Amino acid sequence: MVRVHSIGVLSCAKLCAVVQGVIGGIFAILFLLIGVAGIALAPMQRQMGIAGLVFLAILVPILYAVIGFLIGGLSALVYNWAAGAMGGLELELVSITPAQPQPPTTYSAGV
Numbered sequence: 387m388v389r390v391h392s393i394g395v396l397s398c399a400k401l402c403a404v405v406q407g408v409i410g411g412i413f414a415i416l417f418l419l420i421g422v423a424g425i426a427l428a429p430m431q432r433q434m435g436i437a438g439l440v441f442l443a444i445l446v447p448i449l450y451a452v453i454g455f456l457i458g459g460l461s462a463l464v465y466n467w468a469a470g471a472m473g474g475l476e477l478e479l480v481s482i483t484p485a486q487p488q489p490p491t492t493y494s495a496g497v
Contacts, residue, residue, distance in 0.1 A: 389474040395462040402458025403451045410450025414443040 421439040469475065 387476050387478055389476050391469055391474045392466045393462040395459050395466070398462035399455045399459035402461070403455035406454025406458075407447050407451030410447035413450070414446040417446065418443050 418439055421442075425436065425439070
């Protein structure tokens with residue numbers, strides 16, 4: 387057993403920012419698809435709708451990344467505080483050794 391006593395706040399925040407930014411990008415694509423369908427149904431508001439969609443497609447991943455960074459850093463701080471009080475998270479790690487390649491089998495011609 388190993389115990390995770392603390393988590394690097396900045397590394398956790400950066401990782402969460404990247405993950406949430408990717409999720410925000412996926413949501414932005416979905417917003418664009420739904421928005422294009424909505425614009426097709428309401429052609430009078432087309433130009434403003436397209437500008438809003440492009441703005442959201444850019445803004446959503448950025449906001450998700452910023453919020454992910456803040457929440458990730460805060461989560462690491464809270465974990466470090468709780469781990470200091472309670473001892474941390476216990477993990478059981480297993481070492482995996484890579485398989486050794488077998489030498490090629492040679493066949494000798496029996497004479």
